[in-house]
Amino acid sequence: MNTQHKTDKSEVILTGDRATGPLHLGHYVGSLKQRVALQAHHEQTILVADMQGLTDNALHPQKVSSNILNVVADYLAVGIDPSATTICLQSQLPALAELTMYYSNLVTISRLERNPTVKSEIQNKGFERSIPAGFLTYPISQAADITGFNATLVPVGDDQLPMLEQTNEIVRKINALAGRNVLNECQPLLSKAPRLPSTDGKNKMSKSMGNTINLGASEKEITAAVKSMYTDPHHVRIEDPGKIEGNVVFTYLDAFHSDESYVQQLKQHYQRGGLGDGVTKRILEECLQEMLRPIRQKRAVYLNDKAQLIDILKAGSQVSREKTDKVLFDIKDIFGLNIF
Amino acid sequence: MNTQHKTDKSEVILTGDRATGPLHLGHYVGSLKQRVALQAHHEQTILVADMQGLTDNALHPQKVSSNILNVVADYLAVGIDPSATTICLQSQLPALAELTMYYSNLVTISRLERNPTVKSEIQNKGFERSIPAGFLTYPISQAADITGFNATLVPVGDDQLPMLEQTNEIVRKINALAGRNVLNECQPLLSKAPRLPSTDGKNKMSKSMGNTINLGASEKEITAAVKSMYTDPHHVRIEDPGKIEGNVVFTYLDAFHSDESYVQQLKQHYQRGGLGDGVTKRILEECLQEMLRPIRQKRAVYLNDKAQLIDILKAGSQVSREKTDKVLFDIKDIFGLNIF
Numbered sequence: 197m198n199t200q201h202k203t204d205k206s207e208v209i210l211t212g213d214r215a216t217g218p219l220h221l222g223h224y225v226g227s228l229k230q231r232v233a234l235q236a237h238h239e240q241t242i243l244v245a246d247m248q249g250l251t252d253n254a255l256h257p258q259k260v261s262s263n264i265l266n267v268v269a270d271y272l273a274v275g276i277d278p279s280a281t282t283i284c285l286q287s288q289l290p291a292l293a294e295l296t297m298y299y300s301n302l303v304t305i306s307r308l309e310r311n312p313t314v315k316s317e318i319q320n321k322g323f324e325r326s327i328p329a330g331f332l333t334y335p336i337s338q339a340a341d342i343t344g345f346n347a348t349l350v351p352v353g354d355d356q357l358p359m360l361e362q363t364n365e366i367v368r369k370i371n372a373l374a375g376r377n378v379l380n381e382c383q384p385l386l387s388k389a390p391r392l393p394s395t396d397g398k399n400k401m402s403k404s405m406g407n408t409i410n411l412g413a414s415e416k417e418i419t420a421a422v423k424s425m426y427t428d429p430h431h432v433r434i435e436d437p438g439k440i441e442g443n444v445v446f447t448y449l450d451a452f453h454s455d456e457s458y459v460q461q462l463k464q465h466y467q468r469g470g471l472g473d474g475v476t477k478r479i480l481e482e483c484l485q486e487m488l489r490p491i492r493q494k495r496a497v498y499l500n501d502k503a504q505l506i507d508i509l510k511a512g513s514q515v516s517r518e519k520t521d522k523v524l525f526d527i528k529d530i531f532g533l534n535i536f
Numbered sequence: 537m538n539t540q541h542k543t544d545k546s547e548v549i550l551t552g553d554r555a556t557g558p559l560h561l562g563h564y565v566g567s568l569k570q571r572v573a574l575q576a577h578h579e580q581t582i583l584v585a586d587m588q589g590l591t592d593n594a595l596h597p598q599k600v601s602s603n604i605l606n607v608v609a610d611y612l613a614v615g616i617d618p619s620a621t622t623i624c625l626q627s628q629l630p631a632l633a634e635l636t637m638y639y640s641n642l643v644t645i646s647r648l649e650r651n652p653t654v655k656s657e658i659q660n661k662g663f664e665r666s667i668p669a670g671f672l673t674y675p676i677s678q679a680a681d682i683t684g685f686n687a688t689l690v691p692v693g694d695d696q697l698p699m700l701e702q703t704n705e706i707v708r709k710i711n712a713l714a715g716r717n718v719l720n721e722c723q724p725l726l727s728k729a730p731r732l733p734s735t736d737g738k739n740k741m742s743k744s745m746g747n748t749i750n751l752g753a754s755e756k757e758i759t760a761a762v763k764s765m766y767t768d769p770h771h772v773r774i775e776d777p778g779k780i781e782g783n784v785v786f787t788y789l790d791a792f793h794s795d796e797s798y799v800q801q802l803k804q805h806y807q808r809g810g811l812g813d814g815v816t817k818r819i820l821e822e823c824l825q826e827m828l829r830p831i832r833q834k835r836a837v838y839l840n841d842k843a844q845l846i847d848i849l850k851a852g853s854q855v856s857r858e859k860t861d862k863v864l865f866d867i868k869d870i871f872g873l874n875i876f
Contacts, residue, residue, distance in 0.1 A: 246873055247637055247638075250638065250641050250871060251640075251641050252641075253641075254638075254641035254642055254713075254871075255713070257713075257870070257871040257872055257873075258872055260871070260872070260873075261871065261872025261873060261875070262872070264875060265875075285875075287634075287868065287873045288876075290630035290631070290633065290634055291630075293630065293633040293634040293636070293637045294627075294630055294633040296633070296637065297587055297633045297636060297670065297677070298587075298590065298594075300591075300668065300669040300670030300673065301590050301591050301592075301593075301594035301668045301669075301670035301671070302594055302668065303668065303669050304666045304667055304668055304669065305645075305667045305668075305669055305672050306666065306667075308669060326644045326646065327644055327645045327646075328640065328641045328642065328643065328644055328645075329640040329641075329643050329644065329645055329648060329672075329673050329676060330637065330640030330641040331641070332645050332669075333640065333669050333673065336669060337637070373594075373595070373597075506875060506876050509875075509876065510876045528627065530597070531590060531594075531597040531600070531601065532597055532598055532600070532601025532602070533586055533597075533600075533601060533627045535601070535604060535605075535625075535846060535849075536628075536846050536849065536850045
């Protein structure tokens with residue numbers, strides 16, 4: 197990939213992950229595969245969001261710091277290519293904090309409290325009135341991330357659409373103040389893949405709930421995770437008809453098995469009865485073992501050479517620092533603050 | 537003042553002003569005189585708070601940008617010496633924005649809503665539920681300013697004491713996280729001078745209310761301001777006894793006239809009757825004209841050489857950037873984020 201190609205790339209994409217745990221199959225299906233596909237044709241930046249990770253982990257910051265390089269290794273292991281995608285670290289880009297400060301004056305507290313995503317997260321995390329200021333205001337910080345790269349396209353799940361609305365509100369206010377289009381409004385790029393359920397079929401995947409399969413999961417962990425997977429609780433005898441809906445094994449087969457018609461046959465067999473969960477789970481396990489083996493191996497190689505991971509993150513952060521500093525300059529100009 | 541003296545200075549002082557208007561006699565009495573006295577014996581930094589000025593002026597930012605150099609000229613005109621006091625510009629210190637982000641995770645929204653100073657300012661400004669996020673959270677930004685210099689002493693009016701409480705709460709949380717004293721708790725330095733009333737005797741001084749006397753006021757403006765000053769509304773005939781309490785002319789004579797016993801005699805004369813407001817106002821006017829003439833002249837000379845003002849601000853910001861970056865490094869270390 198040479199520089200000429202870079203300048204021809206059509207969309208400026210910003211995406212990223214909170215560095216609060218290793219990435220798992222949910223990330224793989226929901227975003228990582230898409231990023232690998234996008235990197236050849238677009239100017240893509242992935243932000244490792246360590247500062248945002250601290251918004252609800254400030255009292256146990258090692259949950260963030262210990263996962264930064266894991267996340268970078270996850271990226272490389274699934275095929276994100278640092279010569280095609282810029283990988284950078286949020287805390288290395290002071291412009292993002294500065295932009296957050298300027299934007300904070302353009303967003304009211306009541307607007308933040310109405311954000312449906314933040315609302316439900318506040319409920320889930322049990323914050324009630326003890327919401328850290330940094331948590332309530334993180335949509336402003338996300339707007340800083342997105343506009344700091346002047347991104348035009350942001351891959352999101354539909355639960356994140358309110359974040360892009362907030363970002364575009366800020367963009368319009370800034371452009372109105374400037375009297376010209378300094379910032380781009382961004383468009384969402386919704387993932388076509390349905391959200392992958394947790395292995396217990398209950399919740400969003402979460403490391404702390406032990407209902408995920410990490411990209412770096414060992415062979416044994418994969419075996420155990422598939423074994424304990426939620427199927428159809430009323431499918432007690434093999435000869436009974438079984439339900440496909442909500443049956444996590446089939447959802448995972450849909451997501452990961454390469455042979456769609458074979459999965460279709462399995463489903464029909466299961467529904468009419470005579471196909472046991474032991475068999476479907478063995479088929480899924482084989483498929484996941486095969487898929488995750490090379491990822492796990494690559495990941496281990498990368499994590500064995502932390503200096504290389506740091507170099508990649510450092511180089512990407514340097515490039516990103518130049519980009520975000522340029523946007524900050526433009527924003528400070530609107531406020532008349534570039535006096536020297 | 538040589539470097540040797542600098543290192544011997546006992547307290548690290550941080551002080552500053554929002555750059556939202558030229559400074560006036562209220563600032564002179566309340567803080568500027570004190571700063572001039574403190575600069576010889578302490579490591580004093582004055583922060584021109586342009587970013588904080590924007591927290592309630594984002595939609596008319598020229599109110600801030602157009603006043604930055606005015607404020608610096610005010611400082612120099614009253615005798616603040618840039619070789620003894622570091623004068624810096626808040627927006628030039630990215631570490632302050634970054635510190636604000638980290639501290640935001642340690643302060644809850646309800647804690648901010650309980651801040652009595654912010655509460656009353658929200659009421660005064662008529663924000664109600666439309667409080668900009670940057671305004672509600674500005675005590676966190678102030679904590680970043682103070683701790684960014686690791687200040688030990690902060691000159692404040694008593695209305696600002698809740699800001700220092702908030703700062704010290706953050707300091708204690710950071711030190712607890714670090715397991716050692718990374719940041720200093722700061723002490724307030726309360727001004728001994730009573731708060732100077734506005735010329736109409738009603739409100740806090742405010743440029744927009746036209747009830748101030750700016751340090752750069754012209755001779756005519758001083759004359760007009762003293763003429764319109766609030767005295768004793770019941771003191772109609774010269775021979776009647778007049779009231780001193782709430783009589784702005786006497787409050788100003790107390791604050792600015794060099795001959796205390798002469799002011800004492802005037803007060804007694806006024807209280808027993810026979811001394812007209814015309815006379816007391818003429819005495820005050822002479823005193824203010826004499827005091828403000830050299831300040832106005834110096835101020836004009838400084839404002840005629842904006843390049844010099846910018847150089848002073850730039851040099852002070854450079855020194856301050858090094859100091860605040862160092863503190864930021866220590867804070868990021870606590871969160872485990874100095875990975876390269």
